[in-house]
Amino acid sequence: LRPWDAVWFGQPFRTPAIKPFSEVAQLEQGASSIFKRVDPQLSDYYETMIRDHCLDLGNRKNKAPGGYCTFLNVTKRPFIFMNAVGLQDDVDTLLHESGHAFHAFESAQLPYIQQQMVPMEFAEVASMAMELLASPYLGEAGFYTYAQLARARVEHLESNISFWVYMAVVDAYQHWVYENIDAAADPAQCDAKWIELMKRYIPDVDYTGFEKEHMLLRHTQLHIFQAPFYYVEYGLAQLGAMQIWANALNDQAGAVSAYRKALSLGYTVPLPKLYETAGAKFTFDKDTLRRVVTLAEQVINELEPIN
Numbered sequence: 001l002r003p004w005d006a007v008w009f010g011q012p013f014r015t016p017a018i019k020p021f022s023e024v025a026q027l028e029q030g031a032s033s034i035f036k037r038v039d040p041q042l043s044d045y046y047e048t049m050i051r052d053h054c055l056d057l058g059n060r061k062n063k064a065p066g067g068y069c070t071f072l073n074v075t076k077r078p079f080i081f082m083n084a085v086g087l088q089d090d091v092d093t094l095l096h097e098s099g100h101a102f103h104a105f106e107s108a109q110l111p112y113i114q115q116q117m118v119p120m121e122f123a124e125v126a127s128m129a130m131e132l133l134a135s136p137y138l139g140e141a142g143f144y145t146y147a148q149l150a151r152a153r154v155e156h157l158e159s160n161i162s163f164w165v166y167m168a169v170v171d172a173y174q175h176w177v178y179e180n181i182d183a184a185a186d187p188a189q190c191d192a193k194w195i196e197l198m199k200r201y202i203p204d205v206d207y208t209g210f211e212k213e214h215m216l217l218r219h220t221q222l223h224i225f226q227a228p229f230y231y232v233e234y235g236l237a238q239l240g241a242m243q244i245w246a247n248a249l250n251d252q253a254g255a256v257s258a259y260r261k262a263l264s265l266g267y268t269v270p271l272p273k274l275y276e277t278a279g280a281k282f283t284f285d286k287d288t289l290r291r292v293v294t295l296a297e298q299v300i301n302e303l304e305p306i307n
């Protein structure tokens with residue numbers, strides 16, 4: 001593979017982007033019809049957000065960039081802020097941020113704010129799992145044709161799998177930096193280490209002729225510069241999310257109910273207990289990875305002929 005063949009850093013080269021909606025109201029309503037099928041209570045939460053004006057989804061002139069879910073402590077409502085412009089990414093972002101919002105609803109009954117401060121390793125399980133729990137119902141939202149739907153789901157699963165190897169590069173690089181502080185103060189040695197790790201974890205993408213670009217990828221990874229050892233959390237959370245998704249493929253109602261129960265605990269129990277309650281293992285071991293990657297590959301294979 002050449003870099004432009006690899007899908008792990010966005011769209012495949014020269015593939016026109018899917019345009020799932022043109023008006024923000026379509027995005028809002030589309031998500032509403034998805035959540036109705038995921039779970040009645042989660043759907044009620046989402047409708048409450050619409051009613052209470054807790055969604056600011058569309059891009060407009062002078063609006064601050066970014067997308068996030070925040071929590072309003074007095075009204076006990078989550079608030080989703082984003083800049084939708086009609087892309088597939090916007091659909092994924094709304095589903096993701098809604099997962100955070102549902103976490104806020106479920107844990108809002110806890111008496112102390114500190115109990116709602118869930119660490120990243122589980123907070124992102126709530127959001128990443130929602131992207132996956134919603135994925136079987138994406139077709140109901142009117143965003144995609146059948147072929148586009150298959151492509152959107154394949155891209156989502158492929159990027160989930162390939163994210164782990166990239167996460168491994170970033171994490172291993174940070175370990176090297178903090179274990180070798182003298183070498184890590186020398187940009188040339190940093191570049192060499194980065195390339196070594198990219199070749200170790202992502203050996204199948206051939207950057208011949210683009211060595212400089214390959215090396216410069218590390219400059220775009222802000223976590224390395226701003227948040228020591230912060231990146232592995234996404235990988236852990238994604239493994240949790242994919243275990244919940246695997247449960248849902250067997251028993252949607254049971255998986256969602258365990259997910260909601262875990263969200264309602266906030267941070268009143270340790271991480272392994274949060275995962276366990278959600279029906280997952282807090283782990284990064286071979287067996288669990290193999291199980292969910294095999295499942296993702298099966299679903300990709302089922303979807304791919306349609307593409």
Ligand SMILES: [Zn+2]
Nearest residue numbers: 096100124127
């Ligand atoms: Zn998130």
